[in-house]
Every structure is written in structure tokens, then in C-alpha cells.
Amino acid sequence: MASMIFTDCSSSTPSRLLPFTRSPLLRRQADVVLVRRLLTPLNFSCSRRRLTLRSSPSQSPHVSASLATETSATAKVIDGKAVAKQIRDEISAEVMRMKDAIGEVPGLAVIIVGNRKDSATYVRNKRKACESVGINSFEVPLPEDSTEEEVIKFIKAFNDDPSVHGILVQLPLPNHMNEENILNAVNIEKDVDGFHPLNIGHLAMRGREPMFVPCTPKGCIELLHRYGVSIKGKRAVVIGRSNIVGTPASQLLQREDATVTVVHSRTPNPEEITRQADIIIAAVGKPNMVRGSWIKPGAVIIDVGINPVEDAKSPRGYRLVGDVCYDEAKNVASAITPVPGGVGPMTIAMLLSNTLIAAKKVYNFQ
Numbered sequence: 001m002a003s004m005i006f007t008d009c010s011s012s013t014p015s016r017l018l019p020f021t022r023s024p025l026l027r028r029q030a031d032v033v034l035v036r037r038l039l040t041p042l043n044f045s046c047s048r049r050r051l052t053l054r055s056s057p058s059q060s061p062h063v064s065a066s067l068a069t070e071t072s073a074t075a076k077v078i079d080g081k082a083v084a085k086q087i088r089d090e091i092s093a094e095v096m097r098m099k100d101a102i103g104e105v106p107g108l109a110v111i112i113v114g115n116r117k118d119s120a121t122y123v124r125n126k127r128k129a130c131e132s133v134g135i136n137s138f139e140v141p142l143p144e145d146s147t148e149e150e151v152i153k154f155i156k157a158f159n160d161d162p163s164v165h166g167i168l169v170q171l172p173l174p175n176h177m178n179e180e181n182i183l184n185a186v187n188i189e190k191d192v193d194g195f196h197p198l199n200i201g202h203l204a205m206r207g208r209e210p211m212f213v214p215c216t217p218k219g220c221i222e223l224l225h226r227y228g229v230s231i232k233g234k235r236a237v238v239i240g241r242s243n244i245v246g247t248p249a250s251q252l253l254q255r256e257d258a259t260v261t262v263v264h265s266r267t268p269n270p271e272e273i274t275r276q277a278d279i280i281i282a283a284v285g286k287p288n289m290v291r292g293s294w295i296k297p298g299a300v301i302i303d304v305g306i307n308p309v310e311d312a313k314s315p316r317g318y319r320l321v322g323d324v325c326y327d328e329a330k331n332v333a334s335a336i337t338p339v340p341g342g343v344g345p346m347t348i349a350m351l352l353s354n355t356l357i358a359a360k361k362v363y364n365f366q
């Protein structure tokens with residue numbers, strides 16, 4: 001996670017937080033489209049400049065509101081928290097059906113090395129999520145100074161344990177460990193994180209199906225699907241090229257027939273490229289990096305960033321912000337995920353989903 005920085009996305013934001021420069025001309029252009037957009041009636045299905053939002057998830061609270069009657073030009077909130085809850089309910093029903101039919105429930109093992117506070121929070125959230133759907137969870141907390149061999153020993157034990165269907169090694173690992181060796185040790189059939197090289201290879205190839213898809217990008221696509229955002233033939237820009245999010249997200253979008261561009265730290269004029277996107281997935285870990293002027297009116301934005309920024313008014317002393325400047329983006333985009341409450345909860349829901357898939361495969365339970 002990015003270090004804590006005090007920031008907002010006003011124009012007075014210090015330039016060190018905005019690694020990409022904006023020209024005054026681009027800013028003016030953006031203002032023009034903003035005004036034009038405010039004059040355009042809000043209609044998700046028929047505006048030429050907008051992406052088609054085909055249908056809405058029936059149970060999601062934000063979606064049934066009639067947009068035609070809205071007076072302010074504010075993007076629809078893609079409510080990851082609500083969708084994640086909906087998915088957990090679906091998984092819970094499936095776990096119960098499985099238990100009734102064959103007397104087995106899925107099991108997830110989580111290995112956490114060291115005592116990073118954020119990692120401990122995520123692992124706790126995963127445990128709670130497992131409990132909420134009836135998945136068994138096994139947790140192995142190992143000290144920071146454990147050896148690679150010790151971690152692999154636990155992975156191998158879980159590989160051989162039939163009550164464990166999914167194995168997750170919480171990342172990042174301490175520096176003295178070789179992440180590749182450790183992730184390679186996870187049995188591919190239990191690789192619910194989708195980080196095994198064979199799963200990654202299959203994801204990258206046409207005509208191949210990975211056993212598991214990494215949870216965060218899978219959650220991004222699931223949000224687009226559940227909000228009826230059509231992907232086929234659309235221009236998508238993924239900002240960031242990490243193994244965990246950016247790269248697999250770009251591959252998933254391509255598999256959905258989007259035309260995909262990946263923008264990264266060495267891309268000249270990232271805003272110019274991003275501004276062509278119908279769909280933006282931002283996964284860089286820089287608070288408020290994507291400004292309103294980077295966004296095409298009507299674009300759909302999935303903000304993967306979860307960045308802590310100092311906030312004396314918050315009880316924790318910090319608050320979480322995304323990679324996208326939400327306050328600016330909401331006036332330009334047609335739909336956007338909030339932070340928190342967007343992609344984060346979906347990541348955990350997809351982990352549960354992958355664990356259920358793993359168990360169903362083992363028992364040949366449809």
C-alpha cells in the first residue's frame with residue numbers, strides 16, 4: 001500500500017502527487033466538455049456520448065433510482081459493497097446446497113507472514129467473509145523472520161489436506177523471501193488467488209481457460225457485468241501494469257472483446273490516452289492521480305486504488321482515497337466506483353467465489 005500522504009485533488013495539490021503533468025489547454029478543453037455535459041439530459045441508454053448501461057442489478061440499492069429525473073450531472077455510484085453482499089448471499093446458498101447434498105463445505109487456508117497492519121486487516125476481513133458464507137477458514141500467522149522453506153512447508157501441507165480447497169499467501173511477503181518460489185508451490189487446483197504461473201499463462205492465451213482468475217480484476221469485470229456495462233468493442237484503458245491487477249485486468253477486458261490500452265509510469269501523455277477510454281480501470285496506488293480532465297464524458301470508471309491519506313478529522317487519523325479524483329470524476333463519468341466500498345469488497349467476494357469453484361471441482365458438484 002502507498003505510504004500515507006496528505007492530499008486532495010484540488011488544483012493546489014502539490015505536483016509531487018501528480019507524476020503526470022497537465023497542460024492548461026487540456027484543462028480548458030475539459031471544462032468545455034464538462035459544461036456541455038451539464039447541459040445534456042442524463043439518460044444512460046440513449047446518449048451518443050455514453051456507454052450503454054443495459055440493465056441494473058436488481059438488488060443493488062443505488063441502481064433502481066430513475067436517473068432521468070436527476071437534476072445534477074453526477075455519475076452513478078457503482079456500489080461494490082452492495083454487489084459483494086449480493087454475491088456473498090449467492091455463495092452462502094451454494095455452500096448450503098453443497099453441504100446438504102454431499103456433507104462437505106469449501107475450506108480456505110490463508111498464510112500470513114510478518115505483522116503488517118494492513119495485511120492483518122485484510123486477513124481478518126477474509127476470515128469474517130468466510131464465516132459469513134459458511135466456508136471453513138484456516139489461518140497460519142508466521143513470524144516476519146520465517147524462512148521461505150517454512151512457508152513452503154505449510155503450503156505443501158495444505159496442498160495435501162483434502163479439507164482445504166483454496167490456499168492464499170498474503171502479499172507482500174517480507175523482502176528476504178522469493179515470491180515466485182512460494183507462489184509456485186501452491187497446487188494449481190487450489191490457487192484461488194490465480195497467481196500460479198500456469199493460471200497466469202492460460203489467462204494470457206486465447207483458447208485457454210485459467211482455472212482461477214485473480215480476485216481483484218475478476219471483481220472489476222463482475223462489477224461491469226452486474227451494472228450492465230457493455231464491454232465488447234469498447235475502448236478500455238487500464239492504468240497500471242502490476243501482476244496482481246493491471247496486467248490481468250487488461251487481459252480480462254481483451255477477453256471481453258474490448259480494445260485495450262495499458263498506460264503506465266513511462267507512458268507519455270497518459271491523460272490524452274485515458275481520455276479516449278469508454279472504460280477506465282485505475283490501478284496504480286497514487287492518490288487522486290486521475291483528474292477530471294483525463295476522463296471522457298460518460299466514461300465508466302473502476303477505481304482499484306486504496307490509498308491512505310492523512311485526515312485529522314477521521315477517527316483513524318487517515319482516510320482512504322482512490323487513484324481517481326472522485327470529486328472531479330463524478331461530474332464527468334457516467335458511473336464510478338467509490339473508495340472505500342467499491343473494488344475492495346469485491347476482491348474478497350471473488351476470493352470466496354474462487355474457493356467455492358475449487359471445492360465444486362474437487363467433488364464434481366454442479
Ligand SMILES: Nc1nc(=O)c2c([nH]1)NC[C@@H]1CN(c3ccc(C(=O)N[C@@H](CCC(=O)O)C(=O)O)cc3)C=[N+]21
Pocket residue numbers: 121122125168169170171172193215216306320339340341342343344345346347348
Ligand atoms: N495474496 C493476496 N491476495 C489478495 O487479494 C491481496 C493480497 N494478497 N494482499 C493485499 C491486497 C489488497 N486486498 C484488499 C482486499 C480487500 C480490501 C477491502 O475490502 N477494502 C475496503 C476498505 C477496508 C478498510 O476500511 O480498511 C474497501 O475498499 O471498501 C482492500 C484490499 C487484497 N489483497
